[in-house]
Amino acid sequence: MGRYYVTTPIYYVNAEPHAGSAYTTIFADALARYHRLVGDETFFLTGTDEHGQNIMKVASERGINPQAFVDEMSDKFKQAWTFLRISNDDFIRTTQPRHERVVQHAMDVMYKNGDIYLGTYNGWYCSKCETFYGENELVDGNCPIHHTPVEFVSEESYFFKWSKYQEPLLDLYKSNPEFVVPNTRLNEIRSFIERGLKDISVTRTSVPWGITVPFNSHHTVYVWFDALLNYISALGYGEENNEMKFWPGVHLIGKDILRHHAAMWPAMLMSLGLPVPKKVVAHGWWLVSGQKMSKSIGNIFSPYDLANHIKDTVNVNEDTAVDALRYFMLVAGPQKDDADLSLEALWNVYNADLANDFGNLLHRVIGFMKKKNIESVHKTTGGRFSRISEVVADALIKYRSAFENEDPQGALIAAMSIVKFLNDYQDKEKPWSLSGDDLNEMLYAELEAFKVVTAMLSPAMPSVSKQIGETLRCDISLLFGETAAFSPDLNEPPLFPRYKEEKVSSDTEPNVSETVTKKDEPAKDEQKPLIEYDLFSQVDLRVALIEAAERVPKSDKLIKLSVDLGPLGKRTVVAGIGLKYQPEELVGRRIIVVANLQPRKLMGVLSEGMLLAATGEDGLPNLLSCDGNPEPGTRIK
Ligand code: MSP
Numbered sequence: 001m002g003r004y005y006v007t008t009p010i011y012y013v014n015a016e017p018h019a020g021s022a023y024t025t026i027f028a029d030a031l032a033r034y035h036r037l038v039g040d041e042t043f044f045l046t047g048t049d050e051h052g053q054n055i056m057k058v059a060s061e062r063g064i065n066p067q068a069f070v071d072e073m074s075d076k077f078k079q080a081w082t083f084l085r086i087s088n089d090d091f092i093r094t095t096q097p098r099h100e101r102v103v104q105h106a107m108d109v110m111y112k113n114g115d116i117y118l119g120t121y122n123g124w125y126c127s128k129c130e131t132f133y134g135e136n137e138l139v140d141g142n143c144p145i146h147h148t149p150v151e152f153v154s155e156e157s158y159f160f161k162w163s164k165y166q167e168p169l170l171d172l173y174k175s176n177p178e179f180v181v182p183n184t185r186l187n188e189i190r191s192f193i194e195r196g197l198k199d200i201s202v203t204r205t206s207v208p209w210g211i212t213v214p215f216n217s218h219h220t221v222y223v224w225f226d227a228l229l230n231y232i233s234a235l236g237y238g239e240e241n242n243e244m245k246f247w248p249g250v251h252l253i254g255k256d257i258l259r260h261h262a263a264m265w266p267a268m269l270m271s272l273g274l275p276v277p278k279k280v281v282a283h284g285w286w287l288v289s290g291q292k293m294s295k296s297i298g299n300i301f302s303p304y305d306l307a308n309h310i311k312d313t314v315n316v317n318e319d320t321a322v323d324a325l326r327y328f329m330l331v332a333g334p335q336k337d338d339a340d341l342s343l344e345a346l347w348n349v350y351n352a353d354l355a356n357d358f359g360n361l362l363h364r365v366i367g368f369m370k371k372k373n374i375e376s377v378h379k380t381t382g383g384r385f386s387r388i389s390e391v392v393a394d395a396l397i398k399y400r401s402a403f404e405n406e407d408p409q410g411a412l413i414a415a416m417s418i419v420k421f422l423n424d425y426q427d428k429e430k431p432w433s434l435s436g437d438d439l440n441e442m443l444y445a446e447l448e449a450f451k452v453v454t455a456m457l458s459p460a461m462p463s464v465s466k467q468i469g470e471t472l473r474c475d476i477s478l479l480f481g482e483t484a485a486f487s488p489d490l491n492e493p494p495l496f497p498r499y500k501e502e503k504v505s506s507d508t509e510p511n512v513s514e515t516v517t518k519k520d521e522p523a524k525d526e527q528k529p530l531i532e533y534d535l536f537s538q539v540d541l542r543v544a545l546i547e548a549a550e551r552v553p554k555s556d557k558l559i560k561l562s563v564d565l566g567p568l569g570k571r572t573v574v575a576g577i578g579l580k581y582q583p584e585e586l587v588g589r590r591i592i593v594v595a596n597l598q599p600r601k602l603m604g605v606l607s608e609g610m611l612l613a614a615t616g617e618d619g620l621p622n623l624l625s626c627d628g629n630p631e632p633g634t635r636i637k
Contacts, residue, residue: 001039001040001041002035002040002041003040003041003042003043003245003246004031004032004035004040004041004042004043004249004250005042005043005044005045005235005246005247005248005249005250005278006028006031006032006035006042006043006044006045006249006250006251006252007028007044007045007046007231007249007250007251007252008021008024008025008027008028008045008046008047008252008253009024009049009251009252009253009254009257010046010047010048010049010092010093010094010227010230011046011047011048011049011077012048012049012052012054012055013048013049013050013055013069013070013073013074013076013077014054014055014058014073014295015295016073016076016080016302017076017077017080017081017302017303018293018295018300018301018302018303019286019293019300019301019302019303019306019329019341020254020285020286020293020294021077022080022084022303022329023283023286023329023333023334024252024253024254024283025046025081025084025086026084026086026326026329026330027252027283027329027330027333027335027408028044028046028252029044029084029085029086029087029088029326029459030326030330030408030459030460031044031250031252031403031406031408031459032044032087032088032089032459033087033458033459033462034403034408034411034459035403036087037455037458037459037477037479038400038479042089043089043090043235043246043249044087044088044089044090045088045089045090045091045092045230045231045234045249046077046081046086046088046091046092047077047090047091047092047093047094047230047234048070048073048074048077048091048092048093048094049094049223049227049230050070050074050093050094050095051094051095051209051210051211051220051221051223051226051227052127052130052207052209052210052223053127053130053204053207053209053223054127054128054130055069055070055209056207056208056209057127059209066209067095070093070095074093077091078091080303080304083303083304083307083322084303084307084322084325084326085319085322085323085326085462085463087462090234092230092233092234094211094226094227094230098233098234098236099226099229099230099233099234100211101233101238102229102232102233102237102238103211103221103225103226103229103233104211104212104213104214105214105237105238106229106237106238106268106272107213107214107215107221107225108214108215109271109272110160110268110271110272111158111214111215113271114161115160115161115164115271116158116159116160116161116202117158117159117161118156118157118158118159118216119156119157119158119159119199119201120154120155120156120157121153121154121155121156121157121159121201122152122153122154123135123152123153123201124138124150124151124152124153125150125151125152125153126143126145126146126148126150127151128143128145128146128148128296129143129145129146129256130222130223130224131143131145131224131260132153132200132201133150134198138150145256146296148296153206155204155205155206156205156219157201157202157203157204157205157219158201158202158203158213158216158219159199159200159201159202160199160200160202160225160267160268160271161199161271162197162198162199162200162263162264162267163196163197163198163199164267165197165266165267165270165271166193166196166197168267168270169193169197169263169266169267170190170193170194172266172276173186173189173190178279179262179276179277179279179280180258180262180279180280180282181279181280181281181282181405181406182282182336185255185258185262185280185282186262188258189258189259189262189263192259192263193263197263200222200264201222202221202222202225203216203219203220203221203222204219204220204222205218205219205220207220207223208220210222210223210226211226224260224264225268228260228261228264228265228268229268231249231251231265231277232244232247232274235247237274247274247275248275248276248277248278249277249278250277250278250279250280250281250406251265251277251279251280251281252281252283252406253280253281253282253283254282254283254284254285255282255283255284255285256285258280258282261277261280261282262280262282265277279406281406283333283334283335283336284334284335284336284337284338284339285334285338285339286301286333286334286338286339286340286341287334287338287339287340287341288301288340288341288342289340290340292338293341299598299599301341301598303325306325306346307321307322307325308321309343310324310325310346310350313499314350314496314497314498314499315497316496316497319463319464319467320463320464320467320495320496322463323460323461323462323463323464324350324354324461324496325346326460326461327349327353327354327412327457327460327461328345328346328349328350330408330409330412330460331349331353331409331412331413332345332346332349333409335407335408335409347499347501350496350499351498351499353416354495354496355496355497355498355499356498357416357419357420357423358416358419358453358457358495358496359494359495359496359497360423360494361419361422361423361426361450362450362468362471362495363494363495364423364426365426365443365446365447365450366471366488366490366492368431368432368443369443369488369490370490370491372439374439374440374443375487375490376485376486376487377440377443377444377447377485377486377487378440378444378484378485378486379444379448379482379483379484379485380437380440380441380444382437382438382441384438384441384442385429385441385442385445387425388421388422388425388445388446388448388449389445389448389449391417391418391421391449392418392449392452392453395414395415395417395418395456396414396452396456396479398410398411398414398417399411399414399415399456402414403459408459408460411456411459412457412460414456415453415456415457416453418449418452418453418456419450419453422446422449422450425446426446429442431443443486444485444486447472447483447486447488448482448483448486450468450472451472451474451476451483451486452479454468454469454472454476455476455477455478455479456479458476458477464495467495468495470489471488471489471492472486472488472489473486473487473488473489474486538596539594539596540594540595540596540635541592541593541594541595541612541635541636542565542566542568542592542593542595542632542633542634542635542636543566543590543591543592543593543626543630543631543632543633543634543636544563544564544565544571544573544590544591544592544593544595544609544611544632544633545563545564545588545589545590545632546561546562546563546586546587546588546589546590546591547562547563547564547570547587548561548562548587549561549562549583549584549586549587550583551578551583552574552578552602552603552605553603554603555578555603556578556579557576557577557578557579558574558575558576558578558602558603558605559574559575559577559578559581559583559586560572560573560574560605561573561574561575561586561611563591563593563609563632564632564633565593565595565609565632565633566631566632566633566634567633568595568633571593571595571608571609572605572606572607572608573593573607573608573609573610573611574602574603574605574606574607575607575610575611575613575621576621577611577613577621577623579620580620580621580622581623589623589625590625590626590629590630590632591611591612591623591624591625592611592612592624592625592626592636593609593610593611593612594609594610594611594612595609597609597610611623611624612624
C-alpha cells in the first residue's frame with residue numbers, strides 16, 4: 001500500500017466550469033478512485049483561484065464586490081463537481097485564511113533566504129492568463145494564448161530569483177525524465193529554460209485584490225505565486241509538527257499552464273527547501289471545430305448540458321448519463337494530443353463501447369440465464385474456461401500499469417479488451433449448446449470476468465459500477481478475489497440503451513445538429529417534465545432586430561437572417577421559416593431569439609442563435625415578437 005496525492009489546477013472563478021475544467025477534474029478523479037481501489041492512502045485536491053486583476057475586473061463589471069463574486073462562483077465549481085460525482089478530499093480556495101497564511105509564510109521564507117528582492121518591473125502583461133510576457137513572445141503584439149492585447153506594466157515590484165534555478169531545473173529534467181509527461185512537453189519546457197530564465201516579478205502595487213506581501217503592505221502577491229502554493233497550503237505547510245505526509249504529489253494540468261507548473265513551481269519549492277512534485281502530467285485541449293474550447297472564444301460545452309443531453313436522448317437516469325460522459329471524456333479526451341469535442345464523437349464512443357460492448361454483454365449473459373431459468377451459478381474447479389481468467393489477468397496487468405502511469409485512457413482500453421473478448425467468446429462457445437456443469441462453469445467464468453471489468457471501470461463510472469454490483473449481488477469494490485457464487489437480479493433493464501441515429505433534414509430543424517436522435521418525446525400536447533427556475537434561467541432569450549434576410553441557396557425553408565442583438569453584437573441566425581415568410585417582409589421586425597445555443601451549421605451556414613416560432617394550423621411557423629419596441633438585445637424574463 002502506498003500513498004498518492006493528486007491535484008487539479010485551481011480554476012479561475014471568472015468563468016463557470018465547462019467541459020475543459022471538467023475534463024481535468026474527471027481525469028484526476030479517475031486516478032484518485034483507482035488508487036483508493038488498490039488500497040493506496042489517497043488525497044485528491046481541487047479548488048478555485050480567486051485573486052488577481054482579471055477577477056477584480058469581472059466582479060466590478062458585474063457590480064458586486066470581489067468577495068461576494070468569488071464566493072458565488074466558487075460554489076458553482078463545487079456544485080459542478082458534485083454533479084460529476086467528483087470524489088475530492090478537499091477543496092481549496094485562495095481567499096481562505098488557511099491559504100493566505102501559507103502564502104505569506106512562504107514569501108517570508110524566500111525573502112529571508114534572499115530569493116526575493118526589490119526592483120522595478122517593465123514589461124507586458126496579459127490579465128486573462130495573469131502572465132508576464134517578453135516582447136519576443138507576443139504574437140502580432142498580442143497575448144500568445146488569448147490573442148488579445150496585452151498591457152505595458154511599469155511599477156516597483158519584488159522579484160523572485162528564477163534565474164538561479166535554471167541549472168537545478170535542467171538537472172531535474174535530466175535525472176527524472178518522467179518529471180513532465182508526455183515527453184513532448186518535457187522537451188518543450190526544457191527548451192524554454194535553455195533559452196535562459198529571467199527573474200520574475202512576483203508582487204504588484206496596482207492590484208489590490210490579492211494577498212498582502214508580509215514585508216511590504218503596499219504590494220500584493222502575484223496571482224500565480226499565490227495560486228501554486230495551494231498544493232501545499234491544503235496540506236498545512238508551515239504548521240508546527242506537520243510533515244505533510246502526502247507531499248510530493250502528482251499535478252494534473254492542461255498544456256497551457258505547463259511553464260508555471262514545470263518551471264516556476266519546482267523553483268519555488270527548491271527555494272523553500274521542499275521536495276519537487278512527483279510528476280506534472282500535462283494534457284492537451286478539447287477543441288470545438290478545430291479551436292480551443294474557451295470562454296473568450298465562446299465555444300463552450302457545459303458538462304451539465306452534455307450529461308443532460310445523454311440523459312434525455314437515451315432515457316437513462318442522471319447517474320448513468322454522468323458516468324457515460326465521464327467514460328467518453330477519459331477514453332476520447334485530449335490526454336496527450338488535442339481532441340475534438342462533438343456530439344458525434346460522444347455518441348460514437350457511447351454506442352461502440354457502452355451500448356454495443358459493455359451493456360450488451362451483461363444483457364446477453366443475464367438474458368440467457370433468465371431464459372434458461374438459471375438463478376445462480378457457482379465456482380467449480382473444471383478449468384475448461386481458464387482462457388477467460390488468463391485474458392482477465394493479462395488485461396489487469398496492462399490496466400494497473402496504465403493507471404500507475406497516469407494513463408486512464410490506456411487503462412480503460414485494457415478493461416474493454418476483456419469485454420470484447422467475452423462478447424466474441426460468447427459467440428464462439430455457444431452457451432446454448434452447453435448444459436449441466438459446463439454451462440454453469442462458463443456462465444460463472446463470464447460473470448466473474450464481468451465483475452472484474454466492472455471494478456476496473458469503477459474509477460471512470462463509479463455509479464454504474466455500483467449499480468452493476470447490485471444487479472450481480474456482489475462486491476465490485478475489489479479488483480482481486482473470486483466470488484463463490486452469483487445469483488444476479490435477472491430483471492434488470494438494459495444498462496446503456498443504444499443511441500439510434502435518425503437523419504433529420506437540416507431544413508426542418510433549425511439549430512440542432514444535422515443528425516439528431518428522436519427519442520421518446522412526450523406526446524404532442526403533453527407537458528414536458530417540470531424544471532427548476534435555475535435551469536430555465538440558463539436560457540438566454542433576447543429581442544433581436546432583423547437587419548437583413550436572404551434565402552439559403554438550395555433550400556425552400558431556410559432563411560439566413562442578420563440580426564442585431566444590441567450589447568451581444570450582430571449575429572447570423574438560420575431559420576426554417578422560408579415557406580411562410582419572404583425575406584423582404586422580415587427586415588425591420590423584432591423577434592425573439594435564444595442567444596446562447598451552441599452555434600450549428602445548417603446547409604453549410606453557421607447559425608448563432610435560434611428564433612422562436614409557433615406552428616400554426618397550416619403547419620407553418622409564426623414568428624414570436626414583443627409588444628412595444630424594446631431595444632435590440634433586451635433580455636426576456
Ligand atoms: N488558475 C489557473 C491555474 C492555477 S493552478 C495553480 C488557471 N485556471 S483556468 O481556469 O484557466 O483553468 C485552466 C485549466 O482548465 C487548464 O490547465 C486545463 O486543465 C483546463 N482547461 C481549460 N480549457 C480547456 C480545454 N479547452 N480543454 C481541456 N482542458 C482545458 O489556469
